[in-house]
Each structure stands twice: as C-alpha cells, then as structure tokens.
Amino acid sequence: MNNPKIKIVVREYGEMIAELYPEKAPKTVENFLGLVEKGFYSGMIFHRIIRGFMIQGGGYDESFGEKDAEAIRGEFAANGFAQNDIKHEKGVLSMARTSDPNSASSQFFIMHENAPYLDRQYAGFGKVIEGVDVIDKIACVPTGRMGWFDDVPKTPVVIDSMEVIEK
Numbered sequence: 001m002n003n004p005k006i007k008i009v010v011r012e013y014g015e016m017i018a019e020l021y022p023e024k025a026p027k028t029v030e031n032f033l034g035l036v037e038k039g040f041y042s043g044m045i046f047h048r049i050i051r052g053f054m055i056q057g058g059g060y061d062e063s064f065g066e067k068d069a070e071a072i073r074g075e076f077a078a079n080g081f082a083q084n085d086i087k088h089e090k091g092v093l094s095m096a097r098t099s100d101p102n103s104a105s106s107q108f109f110i111m112h113e114n115a116p117y118l119d120r121q122y123a124g125f126g127k128v129i130e131g132v133d134v135i136d137k138i139a140c141v142p143t144g145r146m147g148w149f150d151d152v153p154k155t156p157v158v159i160d161s162m163e164v165i166e167k
Contacts, residue, residue, distance in 0.1 A: 004029065005129075005166040006036055010046075011158040013138055016110075016131035017165070018093055024084045025075040025125040028095055028104070032125065033164060035069055035106055041162040048109075048151045051139045055157075056096055056109040062156050064146070069106040076101075077120035086124030088115045091135065093126035112139040 008016045022029040035041060041058060044067065048056035060066055075081040079101040088094060092111045095104035104123060112135055128135060138157055146152040 002166060004033060004164060006033075006126075006162055007165045008041075008131075008162050009160045010134060010138065011160045013157065014131055014134040016128045016134045018126045018128045020093070020126040021086065021124075024086050025081075025123050027072055028075050028123045028125040031069070031072050031105075032108070033167075036162050036164055040067070040069065040106060041159050044159045046138060046153065046157040046159070048149065049139060049141055049143050049153050049157065050112070050151050052113050053115060054109040054111050055135060055138050056107060057157075057159060058096070059107040062158055067106070071100075071103050071105045074101040074104055075123045075125075081123075084123060084125075086119075086127075088118040088122065088124060089127075090114060091128035091132050092124050093128070094118065095123040095125065097122065110135055112136070 004020045006018050020029045043061050044057055045060055046055045046057040047060045075084050088111050090111050096107035096109050097104040142154045143151045
C-alpha cells in the first residue's frame, strides 16, 4: 500500500510534494488529510520562519486572522506513543503544539534543517519528497516581530492550495 501524498502550492515560491506516514502517526495523518480535503489550508500563511530550523503554518490567514481545528492526541514517544520514530530531519512535517502534549490541531511545521532534540517530543507525520528547494527559499525570507510573535515574515508567505494527490 502506498502512503498518501499531498501537494502544497506556495504563492511565489513553488510546489512541494509530501508523503505522509499513517503507520507512524495514524490519527495525526487522518486529521491532517481531513483538513486538506476540506480546503482548510488554502489561503493560510507560514507565520513563523526560522532559517536553519523550520517553517510553520496552518494557524493564520493573510490578515493574521487565527484559524484552528480540534486538538488531537500527540502521537510521539514522550507522550506514550512509541511507534512514531520519525526523526526531525530536513523536509519532515511535524505537528506544532503548546506545552500540552495533546494540543496539536492544524498548525504544522516543515523542518529546514535537522533538529534531533525534537525527536520523540513532537509528532512527525510526513516528509517533503519533491520541492525541498521551496523550503530553502521560504526559510530565507526576511522576518521580524509582530505582536507576540518573533520570526514573522515581513511579506506573507501564502499557501495558495493544498490537495491530496494520492490516497
């Protein structure tokens, strides 16, 4: 059986194809695919960009209006979910969360560089398999402080669309 694949189209930056791993994080992948299929991510932005670390999106639209989904259980080893052994390497998709291990909902991040200290602490659930150069381009945008947030792009980095291309 093939793993599901999604296409992420980022305005002015290009396309990424990511493969998702339901055998490692089943509820996380189910939740993410459900949001993709509803069109949840279209028009959202990457609102945190930290070069050499990650790009994060899925929580805000272009006007910085917050958009969220229902929280799910954190599927990572430190939260009692041992089967998820995905390493936080360049291109890996993982769920963002607060200090509550079961607070992930719609926000996700894509690793720009390896961060082994996140392994077993966050629910990795996929990996960019085409368009890794898009991550590099996005990671280089100028950022600054906006409200409570550091590392906000000075010009919005918009997800035009996200779609399931293989289920």
